[in-house]
Amino acid sequence: MSDPGEVRVPDIGGEEGAEVVEILVAIGDEVEAEDGLITLESDKASMDIPSPLAGRVTAISLRAGDKVSAGDLVLTLEVRAESAEALESPEEPNESKSAISGEVPATSAGGGGEVPATSADRREAESSGASEIAPASSPKVGFERGDQHTEILVLGSGVGGYTAAFRAADLGKRVILVEKYPQLGGVCLNVGCIPSKALLHVSKVIAEAEGMAAQGITFGQPKIDIEKLRSFKTGVVDRLTKGLAGMGDKRGITVVQGTGRFVSSRMLKIETSEGSSTISFDYAIIAAGSRPVELRGIPYEDPKVIDSTGALELAGIPKRLLLIGGGIVGLEMAMVYGSLGSQITIVELLDGLIPGCDRDLVKPLERRLKKRFRAEIYTGTRATEFIVSESVIKVSFEGKKSPESAAFDRILVAVGRRPNSDQMDIEAAEVEISKDGFIEVDRQQRTNQPHIFAVGDIVGNPMLAHKASHQGKVAAEVAAGEKSSFDARVIPSVAYTDPEIAWVGLTETEAKADGTEYSTGSFPWMASGRSLGMGRTDGLTKLLFDPASKRLLGAGIVGPHAGDLIAECALAIEMGAEATDLALTIHPHPTLSETISMAAEAFEGTITDLYQPKKR
Numbered sequence: 001m002s003d004p005g006e007v008r009v010p011d012i013g014g015e016e017g018a019e020v021v022e023i024l025v026a027i028g029d030e031v032e033a034e035d036g037l038i039t040l041e042s043d044k045a046s047m048d049i050p051s052p053l054a055g056r057v058t059a060i061s062l063r064a065g066d067k068v069s070a071g072d073l074v075l076t077l078e079v080r081a082e083s084a085e086a087l088e089s090p091e092e093p094n095e096s097k098s099a100i101s102g103e104v105p106a107t108s109a110g111g112g113g114e115v116p117a118t119s120a121d122r123r124e125a126e127s128s129g130a131s132e133i134a135p136a137s138s139p140k141v142g143f144e145r146g147d148q149h150t151e152i153l154v155l156g157s158g159v160g161g162y163t164a165a166f167r168a169a170d171l172g173k174r175v176i177l178v179e180k181y182p183q184l185g186g187v188c189l190n191v192g193c194i195p196s197k198a199l200l201h202v203s204k205v206i207a208e209a210e211g212m213a214a215q216g217i218t219f220g221q222p223k224i225d226i227e228k229l230r231s232f233k234t235g236v237v238d239r240l241t242k243g244l245a246g247m248g249d250k251r252g253i254t255v256v257q258g259t260g261r262f263v264s265s266r267m268l269k270i271e272t273s274e275g276s277s278t279i280s281f282d283y284a285i286i287a288a289g290s291r292p293v294e295l296r297g298i299p300y301e302d303p304k305v306i307d308s309t310g311a312l313e314l315a316g317i318p319k320r321l322l323l324i325g326g327g328i329v330g331l332e333m334a335m336v337y338g339s340l341g342s343q344i345t346i347v348e349l350l351d352g353l354i355p356g357c358d359r360d361l362v363k364p365l366e367r368r369l370k371k372r373f374r375a376e377i378y379t380g381t382r383a384t385e386f387i388v389s390e391s392v393i394k395v396s397f398e399g400k401k402s403p404e405s406a407a408f409d410r411i412l413v414a415v416g417r418r419p420n421s422d423q424m425d426i427e428a429a430e431v432e433i434s435k436d437g438f439i440e441v442d443r444q445q446r447t448n449q450p451h452i453f454a455v456g457d458i459v460g461n462p463m464l465a466h467k468a469s470h471q472g473k474v475a476a477e478v479a480a481g482e483k484s485s486f487d488a489r490v491i492p493s494v495a496y497t498d499p500e501i502a503w504v505g506l507t508e509t510e511a512k513a514d515g516t517e518y519s520t521g522s523f524p525w526m527a528s529g530r531s532l533g534m535g536r537t538d539g540l541t542k543l544l545f546d547p548a549s550k551r552l553l554g555a556g557i558v559g560p561h562a563g564d565l566i567a568e569c570a571l572a573i574e575m576g577a578e579a580t581d582l583a584l585t586i587h588p589h590p591t592l593s594e595t596i597s598m599a600a601e602a603f604e605g606t607i608t609d610l611y612q613p614k615k616r
Helices: 081-088 097-101 119-127 159-170 186-191 193-215 226-250 308-312 328-339 359-373 465-479 508-514 529-533 562-574 579-584 594-604
Strands: 006-008 018-023 036-041 046-050 055-060 073-079 148-155 175-179 254-257 259-264 267-272 275-286 290-292 320-324 343-348 376-379 382-388 393-398 405-408 410-413 417-419 452-454 493-495 501-505 519-524 540-545 552-558
Touching (some): 159 175, 159 226, 175 275, 186 193, 186 226, 186 308, 193 226, 193 308, 193 328, 308 328, 308 410, 320 328, 320 405, 328 410, 343 359, 452 465, 519 594, 540 594
Parallel strands (some): 148 175, 175 254, 320 343, 343 376
Antiparallel strands (some): 006 073, 018 036, 036 046, 382 393, 393 405, 519 540
């Protein structure tokens, strides 16, 4: 007969080698019958193993990461007298008695439901319409409760955060969403992706009107009402953020406005305008995002120096604007302010604009910036000194072709972003971060603390909203007991400039750097009927293939609507498509999308819309 104090893994439906993902108690903890002891994850779900009796934990036999099966020793209890008496009393049978010998199934996450213990029980449950395995249970012991308690706490309401919160609520979890700003949506919706794209649309319309002169239609000089333009941009943002708030309300999500900081791995302290309070949680999802990098020596205290957030406020149109940083954000703002009348100067420390993107894709954009806005572009150049006066800032430069100095009405600094991991006392939660400040996670978005997840900008590059949303879903699903992981082969990138630039998967720059073998198929848009009809012949579609398997490895597109077109290439890589698959897929004509199939035909040597000399 086994020792009543030995708690063993019960029958978990015939699963072998389930992984211990979390130990919910510590030696010395007092537990009650049915309190969770450990969390296991099998191929099908996560589940908690409950305590069969009340008592004090005297020894723990497992560690997180161990593989266990039915009958393995979990821990040892010093059983309370009353619990031991109930175990021995035939008049008052204890339902948990047989769990000591591994006969009672684990309880489910949602609070009280039982998981079928055997394969036969599972089949019966399935045939009756019952869930095969209930969501992962929430730990019930081992930590202090806050002023509020929730099953899942989400810190940050950006794209990753609100997606995680909504998905968790849809899976039946109680969710508290903490956001420091009055509106949901984070950087992307409020001061990033959405307002910038609204302004870029305006820039595009102005450009198209100017371009019609070549077709014999001339419009007058645009009259810009900056207040109406700002109102349009704000209206777009307000509509989306109010929609988010409404969807959160319908899902029963509690939104707390305030700044959150960890006080332990199970509790967050919230500072609000009305004071402070605490929220304890079973699981947490950190989606606290990033902020602009600040460079030494730049006079940020002067209002003439702005970052991307300040640029989107449209506080007047400067006559001379200096952009420090030639990445996507800086170039998008160059398009906006150049269209509104600013003289643009761009300074980039590295040797080319949009580092990481192939040069042949960037060149059409660089040419257009210089032609349309008479933009001055200096790569391999740094700003070395700033002299501030009342009306301008005089900047000195160091670079091969740069001027010694120049004066500007405003300076926009856009040299990248850094994670906000240093703004939430994360060390109190004992969550590991990298030397660059990113929170380290696995494919299920778990940190080193199995009940704490992280998503979006704060876990590393690329810092893109569409990456964050997918990670948010994964984190919510895993926390709710679903089997889920972030396994995207590729993540597309887009510069919403004019022309747009989009790429996904392997780039030629990367292939040459690491010695990867590849072959290309390209289609110049000057041979596209649709592109010619738009008066835009500066585009290019380029595909990279594995020479042996013919599978698509990467793609790059420059031209109008490149951001929309790149999705087909991303799907092709995810599906393992070959050149023939793309070439034989009938695309509508005349469209820009057919440049993808034609690039594949160019690779195969079957294209008829271009003349390619036969290879000897």
